[in-house]
Amino acid sequence: xxxxxxxxxxxxxxxxxxxxxxxxxxxxxxxxxxxxxxxxxxxxxxxxxxxxxxxxxxxxxxxxxxxxxxxxxxxxxxxxxxxxxxxxxxxxxxxxxxxxxxxxxxxxxxxxxxxxxxxxxxxxxxxxxxxxxxxxxxxxxxxxxxxxxxxxxxxxxxxxxxxxxxxxxxxxxxxxxxxxxxxxxxxxxxxxxxxxxxxxxxxxxxxxxxxxxxxxxxxxxxxxxxxxxxxxxxxxxxxxxxxxxxxxxxxxxxxxxxxxxxxxxxxxxxxxxxxxxxxxxxxxxxxxxxxxxxxxxxxxxxxxxxxxxxxxxxxxxxxxxxxxxxxxxxxxxxxxxxxxxxxxxxxxxxxxxxxxxxxxxxxxxxxxxxxxxxxxxxxxxxxxxxxxxxxxxxxxxxxxxxxxxxxxxxxxxxxxxxxxxxxxxxxxxxxxxxxxxxxxxxxxxxxxxxxxxxxxxxxxxxxxxxxxxxxxxxxxxxxxxxxxxxxxxxxxx
Numbered sequence: 001x002x003x004x005x006x007x008x009x010x011x012x013x014x015x016x017x018x019x020x021x022x023x024x025x026x027x028x029x030x031x032x033x034x035x036x037x038x039x040x041x042x043x044x045x046x047x048x049x050x051x052x053x054x055x056x057x058x059x060x061x062x063x064x065x066x067x068x069x070x071x072x073x074x075x076x077x078x079x080x081x082x083x084x085x086x087x088x089x090x091x092x093x094x095x096x097x098x099x100x101x102x103x104x105x106x107x108x109x110x111x112x113x114x115x116x117x118x119x120x121x122x123x124x125x126x127x128x129x130x131x132x133x134x135x136x137x138x139x140x141x142x143x144x145x146x147x148x149x150x151x152x153x154x155x156x157x158x159x160x161x162x163x164x165x166x167x168x169x170x171x172x173x174x175x176x177x178x179x180x181x182x183x184x185x186x187x188x189x190x191x192x193x194x195x196x197x198x199x200x201x202x203x204x205x206x207x208x209x210x211x212x213x214x215x216x217x218x219x220x221x222x223x224x225x226x227x228x229x230x231x232x233x234x235x236x237x238x239x240x241x242x243x244x245x246x247x248x249x250x251x252x253x254x255x256x257x258x259x260x261x262x263x264x265x266x267x268x269x270x271x272x273x274x275x276x277x278x279x280x281x282x283x284x285x286x287x288x289x290x291x292x293x294x295x296x297x298x299x300x301x302x303x304x305x306x307x308x309x310x311x312x313x314x315x316x317x318x319x320x321x322x323x324x325x326x327x328x329x330x331x332x333x334x335x336x337x338x339x340x341x342x343x344x345x346x347x348x349x350x351x352x353x354x355x356x357x358x359x360x361x362x363x364x365x366x367x368x369x370x371x372x373x374x375x376x377x378x379x380x381x382x383x384x385x386x387x388x389x390x391x392x393x394x395x396x397x398x399x400x401x402x403x404x405x406x407x408x409x410x411x412x413x414x415x416x417x418x419x420x421x422x423x424x425x426x427x428x429x430x431x432x433x434x435x436x437x438x439x440x441x442x443x444x445x446x447x448x449x450x451x452x453x454x455x456x457x458x459x460x461x462x463x464x465x466x467x468x469x470x471x472x473x474x475x476x477x478x479x480x481x482x483x484x485x486x487x488x489x490x491x492x493x
Contacts, residue, residue: 056213058093061116068120069093070150073213075141078197079205085193087141089206090150092116094123094135103134103214104481105207109225109250111200111370112143112158116150125468129478136214141206142198142369154194154369156187162362164409165319166388166400173381177413183367184415199373199420200226200253204233211241218243220481224465229253229374232425232447239426244481246433248473249440249465251404252447253422258376258404259387261422263394264446265403268439269326270395275438276329276336277397286340295325295397298346311352314361321346322401323363324354330402330439332462365410372411374420375404384409425450433480433487435473437463455486459493466493 061070071093074086092115093103106126108118115137119126126135144153161183167173188195207230211219220243223231228250235242236254255261273295280291288294299318301307306315316324328339342353355361378384384405392399400406411418431453434444441458448454457473459466466473472493479485 055215056091061092061120066120066123067094068116068123069095070116073138073209075206075209077194079202087152087194089138089141089152089210090116091136091138091210092119093137094119094126094130096130096132096134097127098131100134101132101482102220103136103216104129104220104222105210105214106135106137106222107140107203107207107227107230108137109223109227110140110143110147111203111226112140112147112149112366113225113227114143114148114150115139117148122468125474128474129481132482136210138206138210140203142194154187154198155190156195156367156369158187158367158369159183160360160364160366161410162360162364163319163323163406164412165317166384166409167381170381173384173412176409180410180413181415183410184369184372184413187367187369188415195369196373196416196419198370199233200229200370201233201237201420202373203227203230203370204237207234208238208241217241220244222246222248222467222477222481223250224248224467225250226370228444228447233420235425235429235432236423239429242429244430244433244484246435246467246477246480247444247447248435248467248477249437249463250444250447252443253374254425254447254450255422256424258422259390261446262387262400262403262405263390265443266391266395266398266400268442269330269398269402272330272439273326273395273397276339279333279336280340283336285337287344288340291340291343292397294343294347298343299397301347302351307346307349307351309351309355309361311350312355312361314355316346316351316354316362319399319401320362321351321354322397322399323406324356326398326401327363330462332438334462365407368407368410371407372414373416373418374422375408375411376418376421377408377411377414430484431455431486433457433477435459435466435477435493437461437466440464453486455489455491457487457491457493 056071058069058071061068071091073089076082077085077087108115116139119137139149139151141151142154143149146158164176167176219241221231228247231245231247232253252261277291280286280288302318302321306317308315328335345353387405388400429451432448432451434448434456436444437459441456445456448456457476467477470493476487
């Protein structure tokens with residue numbers, strides 16, 4: 001449920017892998033990998049026939065006019081059944097332009113961002129890294145043609161639906177559960193087994209199969225946006241195989257108390273709204289008198305009755321306004337004048353200024369197939385009410401907006417249990433590198449600070465992820481991925 005960092009078919013960045021390309025493909029006897037949890041590694045990794053012993057047959061990607069090469073890799077659908085049903089992952093590679101020292105695996109968040117199409121469209125951002133590394137990507141399992149992906153897809157028509165309202169009573173909670181189950185069944189009925197194996201941990205195990213097929217002894221991973229959850233899952237499953245790992249503009253999925261992390265996110269969002277208030281109070285062109293007071297007047301008005309947005313023939317309650325306003329506040333000074341005007345106009349009775357310029361009229365999300373396997377759920381209405389009360393105490397101006405509490409409402413009643421819940425990172429990992437702009441840098445820092453020696457690059461401004469747009473951050477990230485050198489603490493780009 002993390003916003004994509006590029007438009008159209010492109011989305012937020014991730015991943016990398018690097019050791020000499022001449023490294024021999026590991027065998028069952030030579031890997032030396034530890035057990036994963038209480039199960040033997042052979043229960044979670046591909047067999048020699050499926051990945052470890054098979055060299056990838058790289059070839060020009062069909063229909064591509066770039067240097068991108070493609071290969072296919074068969075992996076188990078269910079990693080607990082390695083000899084069972086297989087699915088095919090499509091991989092893409094931009095070969096190194098200099099002497100290849102290894103491979104860099106990249107993924108583009110979403111979830112469901114098409115690795116091959118996005119890499120082909122934006123190959124130039126990898127130019128410096130390619131002087132020493134092959135750049136490898138893949139289309140994640142399940143997200144097929146509708147997302148522009150070429151790996152085997154779940155037979156599902158993903159839809160966008162407005163974020164649910166927090167239920168007012170037990171009957172509302174029951175209706176929410178039934179509504180969500182209906183959305184889920186539309187994607188589940190065609191292939192229930194596939195539907196149940198699309199968590200970030202499943203993607204992480206696919207990453208390990210790719211690492212082995214590439215013949216790399218360690219994984220360097222650049223993970224941005226939602227693909228940072230694949231990174232965190234990989235670190236938990238295969239800590240001994242992490243060489244370097246970058247998390248760029250991602251969410252903390254490594255806090256056992258998920259509602260604690262939700263509270264931290266709410267604090268970050270409140271700070272973002274405070275930036276707008278401070279700007280508005282110091283800016284003569286802002287139409288508001290006391291920005292915080294006027295905003296809270298508007299919320300109180302919308303709590304009593306939704307406010308019409310005449311231009312788009314919609315009406316917005318307080319939850320809608322919090323989401324829209326926070327999006328504008330996080331976008332920085334370029335959007336702050338529009339936010340001030342929108343608040344002023346809504347106080348006068350027309351909330352059209354909050355309506356998106358195109359697309360959906362309400363804050364919305366895509367059918368959360370992966371997300372609902374990754375995130376805990378509210379058990380009953382009392383738990384949702386307690387969470388909402390706490391979040392509005394922590395963040396009176398933004399509440400649950402842009403937190404996982406809002407997204408988790410869409411998973412109430414989901415027909416498959418959470419299979420990849422948040423957990424702390426294990427000990428023994430090498431230093432990680434985080435990166436992010438406002439809000440995102442704080443979330444990412446809460447992940448990497450669990451690992452001694454880790455650093456987070458901050459950008460004191462708006463944006464989603466840094467690598468595609470920030471030359472300073474890209475230089476630090478490339479240096480880390482190749483030479484394992486982290487930048488100084490408190491680096492600002």
